[in-house]
Amino acid sequence: MARFVLKDSFYKKAKQEGFRARSAYKLQEIQDRFHLIRKDDRVLDLGCAPGSWLQLLSQMVGGQGQVIGIDILPTLSLTAGNITTIEADIRKTDISEVLPGYAIDGFNVVTCDIAPNLSGVREVDDARIEELFEAVLQIVEAALKPGGSFIIKSFFTNVQKGITNALQERFVKVSTYKPAASRSVSSEVYFICQGKRGTELHSCI
Numbered sequence: 001m002a003r004f005v006l007k008d009s010f011y012k013k014a015k016q017e018g019f020r021a022r023s024a025y026k027l028q029e030i031q032d033r034f035h036l037i038r039k040d041d042r043v044l045d046l047g048c049a050p051g052s053w054l055q056l057l058s059q060m061v062g063g064q065g066q067v068i069g070i071d072i073l074p075t076l077s078l079t080a081g082n083i084t085t086i087e088a089d090i091r092k093t094d095i096s097e098v099l100p101g102y103a104i105d106g107f108n109v110v111t112c113d114i115a116p117n118l119s120g121v122r123e124v125d126d127a128r129i130e131e132l133f134e135a136v137l138q139i140v141e142a143a144l145k146p147g148g149s150f151i152i153k154s155f156f157t158n159v160q161k162g163i164t165n166a167l168q169e170r171f172v173k174v175s176t177y178k179p180a181a182s183r184s185v186s187s188e189v190y191f192i193c194q195g196k197r198g199t200e201l202h203s204c205i
């Protein structure tokens, strides 16, 4: 059973098309539906390893665009010249310190496909999701341009309402979307946030 679930049609397609993970097709579906990433954009990808979103983002933004990925694990290097990867834990990271030499607040899009280690104990998992979300939100506030877009993976949990509220305060439009490439057994869902608001004060979750 486990073998069947792991090697589904998206897994095989990713192998054939040279993507490092089947997750590439989730981002492709999001892009096909919401058209958030444009040529020449600067994109920050949080939780980027093994790198299939980086591969796809690199194609989407083209040679004049830039894609920077951050992961707690090393990301095997990719050949495209518009990709840079950084090894860091985003919960313990001051974004201005890990992006030396870059315009920190100049990203058009931030993506986040991080899956926290889930224990199966609801209170523990909610706390982990919340901690991660708050760290990501801080980075988004510092790095994303006003008007920019943000894609974040989340899970159906008790803290969902707080996450939704925090996103709605910061973005003009917030949608949830479950791509076909996301396994139906998984409770993951993506928040698609469009139009980052200006610099007024916000509460956190």
Ligand SMILES: C[S@@+](CC[C@H](N)C(=O)[O-])C[C@H]1O[C@@H](n2cnc3c(N)ncnc32)[C@H](O)[C@@H]1O
Pocket: 020, 021, 023, 024, 046, 047, 048, 049, 050, 051, 052, 053, 054, 070, 071, 072, 073, 088, 089, 090, 091, 113, 114, 115, 116
């Ligand atoms: C589902 S994978 C991302 C797959 C990626 N989108 C792709 O297409 O290849 C989630 C990643 O989040 C990373 N991650 C988890 N916690 C993190 C943290 N605190 N800081 C940075 N990266 C983290 C994991 O190491 C893992 O590589």
